[in-house]
Amino acid sequence: MMRGMIRRFLAALVFIAAPATAQETAPSPATPPATVVVAFNRETITPLIVEGLANLETARPVAANDPVRIASISKLIMALTALRLVDEGKLDLDRDVSDYVGWKVRSPYHPDAPVTLAHLLSHRAGLSDKAGYIIPLGESLEAKFADPAAWRDTGPSGEAAFEYANLGSPLVATALEAASGERYDRLVERLVFAPLGVKACLNWIGCDADMQARKVTLYRHTGEVAADGAGRLPSACTIPVAEGIACELANYVPGTNASIFSPQGGVRIGMLDLAKIGQAFGEPRAFFSDRAKQGFDRAWNTSFHPDQEFFCIYGLHLQIIDSSQALWANAEQPKPATCRDELFGDGVARVGHSGEAYGLQSGLWFDLGTGRGFAYFLTQVPPPAGGEDTGGFTAREKALMARAQAMIRK
Structure with a gap:
């Protein structure tokens, strides 16, 4: 099966270094936009970067597991x-x-x-x-x-x-x-x-008062509220409703x-909890039966998309990024020059999903071979030239991941 080939290939790729001792980065005097990055492996979850304000009006600093709208993840x-x-x-x-x-x-x-x-x-x-x-x-x-x-x-x-x-x-x-x-x-x-x-x-349906109080308000790069402002929590209406209903x-x-x-795109979750979902894919942990895994196998058989610039390998709502020529050999074709799926640039192909909306970019990316990965979000990101939901990694997102990788290598 295609996914079996991909798994064996990923297992043979370069391992990333083990996470260092947990540390949180305090907001700078300039108060950078709310940003959280956590690293995880099969056993542990480690906060790496936690900085900025969850809410500009109250000046509340963001915490590692504050719930945020993760968009397309x-x-x-x-x-x-x-x-x-x-x-x-x-x-x-x-x-x-x-x-x-x-x-x-x-x-x-x-x-x-x-x-x-x-x-x-x-x-x-x-x-x-x-x-x-x-x-x-x-x-x-x-x-x-x-x-x-x-x-x-x-x-x-x-x-x-x-x-x-x-x-x-x-x-x-x-x-x-x-x-x-x-x-x-x-x-x-x-x-x-x-x-x-x-x-x-x-x-916000089912999130208790504590989670609502810890929410991350999303702001556009201009500073205006984009999502989850003070008036968009229960008891206010949090679902789309037709007029008169x-x-x-x-x-x-x-x-x-x-x-x-x-x-x-409506899940609200903290990055420590999102990392637990990434851990569910790690072996030998068995979150799925063989019957369910066959669904992934079928999806990967048609997952290579040479005409795409970002979603170059995507099936069953899982994407592979930083794909290599060797990985594309499984599709019996070279990696297209138009494919721009690089985020980490360390030779490790990772599986997961990105998110982009309301001034936020987010990601959950993990190496199936080692079980190691990252969950993160950053806010107040200017929209891409093509508009929201167009995909692609920004320079700021790449710099954030380079910073996180440097921290776990210390």
């Missing part, structure tokens, strides 16, 4: 939830997603091609974000996918050219609800957060519109 957590449902025998990644949601999901360009969860989780279903991807409570998920603007004509689902699209996440999360009969936020808690001893939530989940029916939980 939320998709990796959704993939873990899906594989846990596969473990329970309630989900088949290759089944037509229509069978779960109860209505026909088809591209208008390829009406005879079934759309599966594996296609959606790997951004190969032919979806586009041009129609938008936030479906508020009270609006129809089915109507969103009936809009031709939600699709691209680049081939039938599964064969469609890779295009990163947030729109697939609400559909996947809704299918997970339908398969389990559970609300998406509760499902993630039961299958991922609770088993790993993680305190986290989606759109009460902000109330008591009557929500699982399997109808899980977009309200923002599965594409």
Whole structure:
């Protein structure tokens, strides 16, 4: 299997040094933007960089495990939830997603091609974000996918050219609800957060008063509040709601519109807890059964995307970065010159996911061979030239990782 080849290759790559004794960097007099980096291996989690203010209005310094909106790393957590449902025998990644949601999901360009969860989780279903991807409570998920603007004509689902699209996440999360009969936020808690001893939530639903008090407010590079300001916590409404609809989940029916939980980017979690999720991938730790791991195997078989500048190797909401020519040999082609997936530049290919939104950049990256990795976020980052959610690593992000690597080598 492709993933087996990748795992053996990664295991043979250069090991990074073991984390040093925990240390936290105090904010400088200039008060840098809130930034946290933690290193982890299979047994330990070590804060490396903890600096800046979690909230500019109150001047509260950020702490290592303060919860923050991690943006698209939320998709990796959704993939873990899906594989846990596969473990329970309630989900088949290759089944037509229509069978779960109860209505026909088809591209208008390829009406005879079934759309599966594996296609959606790997951004190969032919979806586009041009129609938008936030479906508020009270609006129809089915109507969103009936809009031709939600699709691209680049081939039938599964064969469609890779295009990163947030729109697939609400559909996947809704299918997970339908398969389990559970609300998406509760499902993630039961299958991922609770088993790993993680305190986290989606759109602040289920986060207690202590977590809410420790939140990291996200600011744009201009200093204006971008997300999770004082007025965006319970008891204020924290989910998207259509006009005239009460902000109330008591009557929500699982399997109808899980977009309200923002599965594409709405997880709030601290970096120490995010590192625990990274540890779940380490061997010999067995968070997944062999049956679930087969889902990864299928995804990696179609994960090489030579036409992409950033998402060069991506499948089932897992990306490989700092890929080498040797790794691309598994795809029987050289690494494209257009691929710009370098973050660490140390010869170690890492697996994980990045996040970018509301002035934040985040990452969870780990070496499958050694189990060592980093979880981090930085704030007040200027938007890239192509706009948010375009992917890519900024110079500031690369400098932060170089700084973290230097610390663990001491």
